[in-house]
Amino acid sequence: MANIKSAKKRILVINTKTLRNKTIKSKIKTLVKKVEKAVEAQDKAAAESALKVAISEINKAGSKGIYHKNNVARKVSRLTKLVNSIA
Numbered sequence: 001m002a003n004i005k006s007a008k009k010r011i012l013v014i015n016t017k018t019l020r021n022k023t024i025k026s027k028i029k030t031l032v033k034k035v036e037k038a039v040e041a042q043d044k045a046a047a048e049s050a051l052k053v054a055i056s057e058i059n060k061a062g063s064k065g066i067y068h069k070n071n072v073a074r075k076v077s078r079l080t081k082l083v084n085s086i087a
Contacts, residue, residue, distance in 0.1 A: 021066050028057055032079065039082050047083045054079055 002008050031054040038047035055076050062072035 024057075024061050024064070024066055028054070028061060028075075031057055032075070035079055035083065039086060042086060044083075044086050047086060051079055051083045 002011060031050065035047055035050045035054050038050050058067070058072055058075050061067050062069055067075070
């Protein structure tokens, strides 16, 4: 455990940010699963609407620094390709 006041504060701040990052990442995982489930059910309309929401949230996470820009691009690309695979 830290002894210096500033180090103690940094620990608190890091814990707060870690919690925020975890909740956002969890939310994105849930949205991705919704897209995958809609694709699995061959429901084009539901998949596209879920994709729109998922892309929006992934981009927000990228702009907040939770994901690297290349990671964001990869996630969006894979989801879009998956939805487009529905005939």
